[in-house]
Amino acid sequence: MIGSQIALLALLVVFAVYIVRLRSTAMDRLTYLGLALVGVVLILNPEWTNIIAKWLGIGRGADLMFYFFIVFCLFHFATTAATLRRMQRDLATLAQQVALDDASAKSEGQRGG
């Protein structure tokens, strides 16, 4: 196993733990902010990506960025899917409550004349 494989696997494990255990809206925002800062630093110092890539055993800095991009996408998919699922569930509960309230209001109206 080369350094890059160990590093990438470790990164995936960190993300899995993060998504299952540590997630909160504030932590998500901090994570996004941290990633953005890393992006700014690497734009200002493009040669650093090559140095880190060599150190990890990945050929070029561009490959390193590609791997990071994949992990970032996984993170983004996971947070988006969780949000959508929660919204779908809340929407169903809400729609059901509206429907039941409407029905009981109508039948009471009939009874009242």
Added chain:
Amino acid sequence: MKPEPQEGVTPDAIAATWVIVPAYRESAVIQPVVTALRRLGWKVVVVDDGSPDATSAAARRGGAEVVRLPINLGQGAALRTGFAYALAQPGTGFVVTFDADGQHDPEAVAALVAPLVSGAADVVLGSRFLRPEAPGEMPMRRRWLLRTATWVSRTTTGLPLTDTHNGMRAFTTAAIRRMQLSQDRMAHASEIQAEIARHGLRCVERPVRVHYTSYSLAKGQRSMDAISILWDLLLTPRRSRS
């Protein structure tokens, strides 16, 4: 409306029963379905799953109570809404689910409720495969799809059922209260069985006849829908039990 006498059920049992009919875009057929159920004395609540057509009005003309969902949520969510409605009505003891498209026989509702009234079961499921069938009654592709679905359900829940995706079911209110249902779309059929198995509810099957018409076949499940059902079952996490 004076109900006609039916075998196996007393007028008290009929008065304690709500028949839930989930409906989406069924304005063309729902009125006679409701009328036939009402003529036998059953209380009917149609859950209109956000239909863009006149399903609600047609159901009311047939004599049903109507609960109209403001948006389309799927059959599982419509059934949950119907259960919530029935449980909120005073004196409800039994709940029956019934398809809106006219493929079920209103006369068969009594046979489904009878084992609940006698206390022999908590849940009664309709089965298409328990009675001798006229040749050509069920289309071949439909038969194999249902057989496969039944085998999958039997293997995963351990319930010895012969037909796992039949829309005709009857429950005691106690059974409904124990089941935790969360599937919005068609995967609720498998979910209901999983809940029956999890709570050890007493469950029997009763033969029901299904009238396949070109209308019901066009509206019913297609083979490819099995993929969507599996997707929902595998990817939708169970509602938290808080």
